[in-house]
Amino acid sequence: MKAIVFDHPGEPENVLVFRNISPPTPTAEQVLIRVSARPIQPADFLFIQGRYRIQPEFPQAAGLEGVGTIISCGAGVSSLEVGDRVAFRSKGTWAECAIAPTSRVYPVPPEIPDSVACQFSLNPLTAWGLLDECNLKVSSRILATAGRSVVARLLAHLAKQRGLTPTLLVRDKGRYSALNESYQVIANGANVAQTLEKVVNHHGEFHAALDPVGGSDIVALINALAPKSRLISYGILDDTDITLKASQILFRSVTWQGFGIDGWLDSLSKEKLSIAQEQLWNLLSASPELLPVADSFGLNDIQQAIVSAKKPAQSGKALFVD
Numbered sequence: 269m270k271a272i273v274f275d276h277p278g279e280p281e282n283v284l285v286f287r288n289i290s291p292p293t294p295t296a297e298q299v300l301i302r303v304s305a306r307p308i309q310p311a312d313f314l315f316i317q318g319r320y321r322i323q324p325e326f327p328q329a330a331g332l333e334g335v336g337t338i339i340s341c342g343a344g345v346s347s348l349e350v351g352d353r354v355a356f357r358s359k360g361t362w363a364e365c366a367i368a369p370t371s372r373v374y375p376v377p378p379e380i381p382d383s384v385a386c387q388f389s390l391n392p393l394t395a396w397g398l399l400d401e402c403n404l405k406v407s408s409r410i411l412a413t414a415g416r417s418v419v420a421r422l423l424a425h426l427a428k429q430r431g432l433t434p435t436l437l438v439r440d441k442g443r444y445s446a447l448n449e450s451y452q453v454i455a456n457g458a459n460v461a462q463t464l465e466k467v468v469n470h471h472g473e474f475h476a477a478l479d480p481v482g483g484s485d486i487v488a489l490i491n492a493l494a495p496k497s498r499l500i501s502y503g504i505l506d507d508t509d510i511t512l513k514a515s516q517i518l519f520r521s522v523t524w525q526g527f528g529i530d531g532w533l534d535s536l537s538k539e540k541l542s543i544a545q546e547q548l549w550n551l552l553s554a555s556p557e558l559l560p561v562a563d564s565f566g567l568n569d570i571q572q573a574i575v576s577a578k579k580p581a582q583s584g585k586a587l588f589v590d
């Protein structure tokens with residue numbers, strides 16, 4: 269089968285090649301899927317660079333999620349059937365076919381198009397999981413950084429549904445603004461600390477901050493939190509060193525935790541996962557624009573797809589289709 273493959277870690281534009289590889293064979297608890305669409309996510313680039321928690325095994329087909337139709341089931345699979353249309357997460361989705369463990373396969377409602385379904389297994393479940401980890405009371409205030417990202421927008425919608433008050437922190441040419449859930453500016457400033465100080469002075473401290481950026485602005489996020497609240501780091505968009513005094517965490521009893529989708533799913537009950545799926549499919553059926561698509565490419569169009577995915581202020585995800 270045709271696939272986008274890399275033989276060593278590196279920058280995607282340098283190491284990815286389109287070539288034939290043998291199709292994988294599903295083991296007892298896996299299914300084989302004919303893939304029809306796959307998004308290009310920040311995590312895909314980290315995986316190709318060898319900087320992700322899931323490590324490649326060479327030669328490795330790229331891609332970590334997608335949507336498609338099951339074409340064969342392992343001997344121990346009873347909950348899924350050949351012909352089922354499913355969203356899924358596993359290594360090697362930028363290929364004609366991929367295998368996935370049944371625990372990472374999600375049946376897709378018929379009204380959901382491939383362009384939305386192919387993005388289901390990472391960002392929507394992450395947004396749901398982050399809010400679940402926060403376990404906040406109604407009307408608590410949450411801060412989501414990288415506020416124009418897909419995850420942050422999903423967070424804002426889900427938070428509002430739960431009666432929470434979300435604030436999104438966005439950057440505009442190096443300056444920062446804080447937006448409410450309707451994307452109206454509630455404060456702006458030259459840097460993150462200054463912007464958050466204004467928000468806290470006018471609207472109060474946050475009860476949780478959800479951050480995929482990292483870097484030195486972490487200190488400003490911690491300073492904007494109420495005592496006994498929580499900062500969750502879930503990305504490394506800025507992976508530079510941080511200087512932090514223990515007293516900044518200690519005196520205000522702040523909890524700083526990490527979140528990874530796979531670790532969270534591993535510890536999630538089946539009941540909670542089905543609630544998450546039902547709520548998210550309902551949300552995406554009503555608001556498919558929460559998972560926007562900027563452009564679609566064939567699997568052999570690697571370079572153009574990467575350029576599209578890396579564009580700053582991109583309006584949606586680049587997809588590989590068929």
Ligand SMILES: NC(=O)c1ccc[n+]([C@@H]2O[C@H](COP(=O)([O-])OP(=O)(O)OC[C@H]3O[C@@H](n4cnc5c(N)ncnc54)[C@H](OP(=O)(O)O)[C@@H]3O)[C@@H](O)[C@H]2O)c1
Nearest residue numbers: 310394414416417418419480502503505506527528529581
């Ligand atoms: N831990 C997990 O399991 C998990 C799961 C899903 C996603 N993630 C992470 O969540 C993040 C968002 O994913 P996504 O797919 O929603 O992203 P996305 O839609 O591609 O958007 C990325 C956003 O990040 C912002 N950004 C990039 N570099 C930045 C920096 N140095 N400082 C501040 N903002 C920066 C961009 O801002 P501009 O608009 O200003 O360019 C853009 O809004 C990624 O880091 C991803 O790896 C983690």
